[in-house]
Amino acid sequence: MPVRALSSTLKTLAVCDVIAASPKPMRLPDVVRATGDQRAAVYQRLRTLVDAGLLDQTADGAFRLALRFQFYAVRALEQANLGDRSSELLQEIVSESGETATISVLDGYHAVIINRVESRQVLRADLRVGARMALGGSASGSVLVAYGSPEMRARLREQGIVLSDDAHLAEVRERGFAIFAPTDPQLVSAVAAPVLDAAGQCVAVIAISGPTTRFDHDRCGPIAVAAARRFSAQFGHA
Structure with missing residues (x-):
């Protein structure tokens, strides 16, 4: 029986794609508009990515890709x-x-x-x-x-x-x-x-x-x- 991908994980990782497409850090309302999802769900995904070390949150509350992606890129x-x-x-x-x-x-x-x-x-x-x-x-x-x-x-x-x-x-x-x-x-x-x-x-x-x-x-x-x-x-x- 084929194993299904976790839709919640895919939606969370998709937030990285949204932020990667921006030339500057994005605030929560910007990410909500870009994804079209509910504010609470988007914020939970952002916090999950921050805790995982994939995103950083700036002093003014915006989100940006963490430098861990540079490590991933080099290793890739x-x-x-x-x-x-x-x-x-x-x-x-x-x-x-x-x-x-x-x-x-x-x-x-x-x-x-x-x-x-x-x-x-x-x-x-x-x-x-x-x-x-x-x-x-x-x-x-x-x-x-x-x-x-x-x-x-x-x-x-x-x-x-x-x-x-x-x-x-x-x-x-x-x-x-x-x-x-x-x-x-x-x-x-x-x-x-x-x-x-x-x-x-x-x-x-x-x-x-x-x-x-x-x-x-x-x-x-x-x-x-x-x-x-x-x-x-x-x-x-x-």
């Missing part, structure tokens, strides 16, 4: 081992494309690089592990947004995060990869493709970057897509 990346697992693949991309290859994941309101292999060329993209890229101003960010849910995009826009318009994001999904092609020749150009899990969710982004003066989007785009598909297979994506 370590356990997924995306960095080490991607090194060989990134090296293959560099050998084929001649440009720098990176893998990034979503971290709050940015795409953050968790592994890279540099191009062997003297003139190359200088992208560091830990570098954060805007969701609306980078190829990797565009992929994370394009393959995210409509609800995620709506929440980000409500919070003032600048994203590409829906028409552009639809083009990214149809093409299978995003393109960043700045007009300034001193900037870095890039293409990026999604790494998908068994459920079709985007868990990471493979990107190829190089100096705009020589970068070939038409050649590098298919290389990124093929590499991302190979990596997706490791996560059960058909």
Whole structure:
């Protein structure tokens, strides 16, 4: 007999999602409006999460995510081992494309690089592990947004995060990869493709970057897509 999930637990944890979607701590009335539940029930869930160490309550009574989530995020990346697992693949991309290859994941309101292999060329993209890229101003960010849910995009826009318009994001999904092609020749150009899990969710982004003066989007785009598909297979994506 299948075991049912505890609906009360799911509703309590859903409060974390609501607060995580806010750029600042939320007061009780704000959480009540966001969840649509009764005030007493929402307050009980908030207090439960505070006692569990998942939320902090500020001096003025607002609620925010506890730093324990930072620990969880770091451990999740370590356990997924995306960095080490991607090194060989990134090296293959560099050998084929001649440009720098990176893998990034979503971290709050940015795409953050968790592994890279540099191009062997003297003139190359200088992208560091830990570098954060805007969701609306980078190829990797565009992929994370394009393959995210409509609800995620709506929440980000409500919070003032600048994203590409829906028409552009639809083009990214149809093409299978995003393109960043700045007009300034001193900037870095890039293409990026999604790494998908068994459920079709985007868990990471493979990107190829190089100096705009020589970068070939038409050649590098298919290389990124093929590499991302190979990596997706490791996560059960058909």
